[in-house]
Amino acid sequence: MQYFPKNLFRTIRNLIEMLIRLIPSQHTRVGTWRIVLAVVALNLTLASLANAQISPNLPNPTGAPNPLTTTLSIFRSNMQDKIMKAADAMPESKYSYRPTKDVRSFGEIVTHVADISYTLCSNVKGEAPPPTATAKGSKEIVAYLKGSFDYCDGVYSGFPDAHLNDPANFFGAKTNKMFILTQVGNHDALHYGNLVTYLRLNGLEPSGGWF
Numbered sequence: 001m002q003y004f005p006k007n008l009f010r011t012i013r014n015l016i017e018m019l020i021r022l023i024p025s026q027h028t029r030v031g032t033w034r035i036v037l038a039v040v041a042l043n044l045t046l047a048s049l050a051n052a053q054i055s056p057n058l059p060n061p062t063g064a065p066n067p068l069t070t071t072l073s074i075f076r077s078n079m080q081d082k083i084m085k086a087a088d089a090m091p092e093s094k095y096s097y098r099p100t101k102d103v104r105s106f107g108e109i110v111t112h113v114a115d116i117s118y119t120l121c122s123n124v125k126g127e128a129p130p131p132t133a134t135a136k137g138s139k140e141i142v143a144y145l146k147g148s149f150d151y152c153d154g155v156y157s158g159f160p161d162a163h164l165n166d167p168a169n170f171f172g173a174k175t176n177k178m179f180i181l182t183q184v185g186n187h188d189a190l191h192y193g194n195l196v197t198y199l200r201l202n203g204l205e206p207s208g209g210w211f
Contacts, residue, residue, distance in 0.1 A: 066161040069181065073156040076185035079192055080149045082206065083113060086195040087145055089204055092138035099201060106198045110141050113191050114148035120184045121152040123168065124159065124177050152184060 061070035095107035122129040133144040164178035
């Protein structure tokens, strides 16, 4: 599964071009040009999608002993790979960077991601999370982040699908353990978007992940 199906994009393009040819040339020139411009934009978008590549190393959960939990873990692992690379890419001098005074700094976001990873994964495991980190420098923060991700790795790898619907408590709300496991990756994705913005605002290019 390396590329999006180019034949599908070509078919869509041909259908739209056919519609344009069917439009009468008189009294509809403005409307026709609008459609032409839309087709140009669509072609550029489809060309971009056609070149989008998914890593051939993307794990396949279908043969795993617990395919449902493994599926959740693939998404989580992908996001955490991106976050680790973002944390490594930002210079230590920029860990205190914040775009405005009302938002977390880069270092605070990374620490927050680690805190919540410990909180959610320990919830699934049924034990108390470790104390909140007091890390200050970038190396300490990255080490704390890696520790939280490693902890979650152990939780996911040992969790059976048969217990996904076991009851759980999500900050006072009754739910199941599948919901908690889903929220780990969801929370990572939410804050990876912040980290990408911070990197780009400092002239740095984010990278990493299978997709």
